Structures are given as structure tokens and as C-alpha cells.
Amino acid sequence: MPLLRVEGLGIDFGGLCAVNDVGFQVEPGEIVSIIGPNGAGKTTLFNMISGAYRPDRGAVALDGEPVTGMAPHLLARRGMSRTFQNLQIFQKMTVLENVMAGCHLKERGNFLADLFSLPATRRRTAETHTTAMQLLERVGLDRAADKEASSLSYGALKRLEIARALALGPRILLLDEPAAGCNAVETEEIDHLIADVAKSGVAILLVEHDMKLVMRISDHIVVLDRGEKIAEGKPETVARDPKVVEAYLGIQTKEASGHALG
Amino acid sequence: MRLSSKHLTLLILAAIVLVAPLGFPSNFYYRIGSLIFVNGLAVTGLVILIGFAGQISLGHAGFAGIGAYACALAPQYLGLHPALAMLLGTALSAAIAWLIGRPILRLQGYYLAVATLGFGILVTMVLANEAPITGGPDGHDVPELGLRKLLETIGIDLSNAQFWYAFTGLFLLAGAWLALNLHDSPSGRALRALHDSEIAARTVGVDVARYKLSAFVLSAVYASLSGSLLALMNKFITPDAAGFLHSIELVTMTVLGGASSVPGAVAGAALLTLLPQVLTALQDYEHMILGLIMMLVMIFMPAGLVPSLSRLLRGRT
């Protein structure tokens, strides 16, 4: 049984169809990438799968269980974690606290116990402290642990968000453009990190514009154009698919003519 | 062992509470001190709600009113001891906060502000209009707590003003201790996380509605206790305790001091409680100066007095 199964998913915004009839599957430990030109509906698709938007049509199943339109915090309990295209960092918390907050499901407990700082609370805090430090080390941010998150560079924040998403101990991780805005070195680090995480059995769903990265690490690629799936398959198959080539070049031609007119 | 910043903050607060009376020339100063502590307690609750969780309330004086009138009415109508009446008021405030918090906290920003504002006005109105029970706008007597007499029998002899200074000071310190505990606990991190980004907090598994509600109920308990203490200390209470202006005053204290800072809460309470006393000489200009201070602090120290000043000091050293 696939870990994540998406079937016929679709949503309209103000009468306009943003995504229509998209379906695919992700197996444990597999890296599946969603690619497509700007405005193809990749992030919208992510938002539907992760519960940020409620889809108008179709179904999402996690490990065989229907989870369509389920609230994000309930999806988190079922092992789904994600990062955001435009970074959603807890800016006023420290780097370490960001990752500790990512451990929320492991460290949460009785509110009153937290208020009175009972031994149980202190034990949970100590445990997540250790876990969070290990994760920071893994993404190379352990030395920035006590800095306020807002003081980090963009590339570092991208890695912090991945560390926070990993803190959940996810079974499936949705990464929305993890390498956007990163330099070549940072991109390669993220590349290794993703491959590493997948190797440990976590399924990865990736939206990414860096085609070299996508072609290198993906097991399977889904291509969207104008809200619809136009192709899917192994990287080398997809890269040669005439529909895919046309979708990318078509947009480019149109943009070029648009510039010419403007 | 290095002192954690939590313990350092508590130690400084305790030291101020203990040492300040050395410079008090009269009972009047003890009374001002108690007023600062009473306000500081309610403001500490708002630090949890506004500063940690990022949810605004323009109606928290409503809970102070419930706490205050519980101490006035429960002894008269139910024959409860004032101390038990205080507990009853706290429980009632918590229950009401829990009930109205669930629908209200779905609202955001200014919509939440107007909803909480409406709640506060409803409470004031009931207190002012149900005169046969509450005494109406003229207020209502509150019985003696009786703890001072109890202390006297075991040999601790305090003047009335001194007793209330110590009693309210203890409440403030306990309130500050709890708020500081919360700040660095898993629940505190969840609250601060949903303040910064609700969607990201949900994504890491935070049940946002539940945590907002917990913060709302907790801050209502702080406000209610503050109202009860004020009523018992003054032995008299009017509906103004629940009024819109008192709600605004509490929020102003919270934000002036530094909304996310517990010592800031006390500083804000101290500033706004002392200001009218200091300005009595300039009575005609009091409101203008108050308004001016509110604007200037927010424009030039948007993070509030205590965080801005401590940043300044750290920058120097």
C-alpha cells in the first residue's frame, strides 16, 4: 500500500479552477518531485495535501486512511510534516526553540504541569532539548542555537525549517522549494540532507525549481501544467516527454512574445 | 551554578518588593505599592495572552469585575467567607472565559478586539444595571478578608496598608513565577509559536484553538484574582472595575512595559499607576501627558519599555 495516495484532487478559487484532477502515489523512502511552470498549481496542491486548503474535489489518503481536508495539526499526528515556500519561521523564538517547538507532539503535556514547572515538564523539556540539538547539528546550525531566528540568513532559515519539520519524526515530508534562494553550496547540502532523510525510510514530496537537483535525487516525477497533471514517471522518461518540453517551452515562448508586445 | 534568567528575574522582583518599603515614609506609599501589584497581576495575565499567544483582548477588566463582585456578593448572598468567594469568582471567570473563548478566539486581530470589548461592556452593564443585587453604579461594600487578624493572633502585627502590600506582593510574585515557568515550557513554546505563525504551529502539531483557549482562560484567572484583591483591599467596589477604560488601562500597561516580558508587565503597571500620582500637581495636563507618553513610547520603543531598555543596556556593555 502506498504511504500517500492522492486521487482526483481539485480546487477552485473564485470560480477559477486552480488545480484539477491530480493524482499520484508516494511509497515510503521514495522521493517524488512535483514540477511545472510558475502558476501550475504546485504550492496549491501542497496546501491541499497538508490541510492548509480544503479541496473541492478528490481524496487524499495517508497509509490507507482517508485524510482529505483534515486539519494540519491532526495530519501532523499521523506523521505528515512540511516546509513552506515563503518560510514560516517562528521569528521571535531562538533557533533552538524553533526546533523544540517542532518536537511539540513529543513534548506536549498537561498545561497546568507546564505552568507549575513540574518534574514531568522539565524532563520532557530536557529530552526535546537533546533531540533538537542533534537535529541542529544535522543541518549545521548547532552553533547558532541560541540566536534569535530572525537574525539568520535566508539559506540558514531554509535549513532551520527542514530541521523543524524533521523534529516531528515524520513518515512523509513535504518540502516546498527547499533550495530556492540558496547558493550552489547550500543547494548541495540540502540535496544530501534530503537523500539522507529518504534513506532512513521517510517519504519525500518535493516541489523544486532547480531542475538539476530534481533530476538527480527524484525517484519519480509528477509534472503539472495549468493545474492539471500532464505527465509522470522516472526522471529520464519525463525529461524526454514532448508534452513536458512543450509546457516549459510554450510558457517561455508566450512570455517572450509578451515581453515583445509590452 | 549559573542563575537562569527566570530565577534572576524572580529574584530581582522579590528584592524590589522587599526593599522598596525601606524608603516608604507613610502608609500611603504601601497603598500605591499594593495598587501596582494588583494591576501587575492582571497585566501578567495579559502578557501571557497578548505577549505569548498574540491574542488581543479589550475586555479583560470584565473578568476583574467578576472577581471583584464575587467577593462583594457571595459573602452577602451565599454566606461564603471572602477567601472562598475569591475562589468562586476565579472559577466563575475561568468557566466564562472557557465558554466565550471558544467562539471568540476564532476571530482575529481587530475582530477579536471588538468581540472582547463587547464582552467587557456586557459585564459592566449587568453590574451597573442590576442595582437591587449589585448596588448599581454607586458600588457595593466588600467584607473584611480577616487574614490580618489571623496573623495578629500568631504574633505578626502589620498595619492594614502593610498587610495588603505584603499580601498582593505575594500574589504578584507567584503570578510572575507561573508566567515565567510557562514561557520556557512546551506549552509556552506552542503559544509563542502560534503567535509567530499559526499555519506553521499547526503544521508541527499544535492544536491552535486549544492553546489559545488555555491562554485566554489563564489570563482571565489572573484578571479575576486581581479584581478580587482590589475589592478586598478597598472594601468597596464599583462597576468601573469592569469598565472599558480599565480594560484599556490594563492593555496599555501590558504594551508599554513590553507585551512579551513579565518584568515589563510590572514596569508598565508601575508606570501607569504612579503617573496620576506624580501628575496631580499638573492636574489639568494629566490626560495630555498620559496620551503623549503612550504615543511616544509606542513610536520610539515599539517593543515596550523593558525589552527596549534592556537591549539598549546590552548594546552598551
Added chain:
Amino acid sequence: MTELLQFVLSGVTVGAVYALVALGFTIIYNASNVVNFAQGEFVMLGGMVTFFAWQAGLPLPLAAALAILAAAAVGVALNKLAVERARGAPVVSLIIITIGASIFLRGGAQLVFDKQLHRFPAISGDEPINIGGATILPQGLWVIAGAALVFALLYVFFTRTLTGKAILATANNRVAARLVGINTDHMMTLSFALSAAIGALAGVLMTPITLTSYDLGVAYALKGFAAAMLGGMGVPAGALAGGLLLGLIEALTAGYISSVYKDAVAFIVILAVLFAMPQGLFGRKSTDRV
């Protein structure tokens, strides 16, 4: 039946004033995302400045014009000296700043003017007009007509003039507006002036009926804010609907249920509406982009 008509007439009169104040909130909110809690002070300034200018010997229309100009100047100063300098501050800080401004203006009015209640003559006398058995003061009709005129003019302003459209564009997307060459700072200043002038006009029209004093701003700010939220903040039609609805609820509650609980019922209705429609009656539903 006559009774109902009577309550509706007084509800619409008060509601028209609330609608004007709510409109003031909405205009400033649109331009700057700030809810200006000092809005009620403009109403106060409208009444007070008119009275004192009139008493100093100015003819009433001139005194009213002076008051509206003075309020607009105060609005511009508020924007330039406080709000503009705190751009980007969190919602609570902005609330404190505008409440601070409101306290400051109230304190100033108490100092410059006095603490008495004041009234100046109504435009067309005080002889009640009989409508189907119910009565309304001629000034009430002036209030309603004034509000109708302001809303009509603003509708034309926002839909037909370039400046009006520029303000709407600024409200919609500040950065994009600046990119197409709109001076957004200028639009914000204009919005404050406009909003203050409308508030002052409400004060001028209402004073012969309700009197004026230095401290009546808070009540109008509360009601106008509530009306704006009820209709949906940022939507002029919402301000109109919210204001009239609030006035009607108050008048009907006072007439049929209890005059002391009229504000309570109004707020219960607002809470009920917000629970059902968290964006108010006419507010736009927004989807967070993440």
C-alpha cells in the same frame, strides 16, 4: 405601528451618525490598516469648535466649516506625527498609539475649551415634524440627509475620480500602488483628512440634538468601531449597513425591551454576527497564502 415608526425614525437618525463614524474608521483602515480609535475625537472637535467659534461671533455655517477644517488638520497631524512613524508596528501598538492620541485630544479639549455641555441652534428650528403619527426633529432629517450626501459623494469619489481610485489601489496593495506611481504617503494623509472631516461633520450635525462636550468621543469611537466591524472593516457599504443596523437595534431595544440594556443588545447582536461571519456582514473572506 406608530410606536414602531417612531423607534425606526430615531434609530435611523442615530444610525446615520454611527455610519458616518464607521465610514471614518473604514477610510483610514483602508489606507493604512490602522483602526483609529481617536476617530470619536473628530466628532467631539466638530461640535466643540463649532460652538466656540459661533460663540466668538462667527456665523454658524462659517463656524461649522472652520470646525471641519480644524478636525481635518488634526487628522493630518495625527497621521504625520504618530501613525506614519509607527508603520509596521504590531496591531496592539497601533491601538495604543491611537488611544493615546484620543486621550491627548480629550485632555487638550478640556484645557482649551471647558467641561460643560454645549449646544448651538438647529439648522431649521426645533419644531418636530409629524410623519404618520411619529415625530422627528428637523435636525434629524438634516443628519440623515448629510449622511446620505456624504456616502453618495464618496461613492462618486472612489469610483469616478483618479484620486479616489488611487486610494482604493493603495488599500488593495500598497507596494503595487507605489510601483504604478501612486504616492501612497500622500493617499494616507488624504485619508486621515477626509476621515476626520467626515467625523467632524457628524459632530456638527448631531450637536443640536445630543449636545456636545469634551468627553463624548469615546462613546462615538466605540459605536463607530463596532458598526464598522459589524459591517465588515474596510467596506464603505458595510459601514453604512453596520451603522444603520446598530442605530436601529439600539432604538428598538430601548423602545421594546429596556433602555439601560440597549448597548448590551447591540453588542450581543455584533457577537452573534461575528460568530456566524467572522469577517462581518460585508467583509471579504481572505485565504492566507502560504
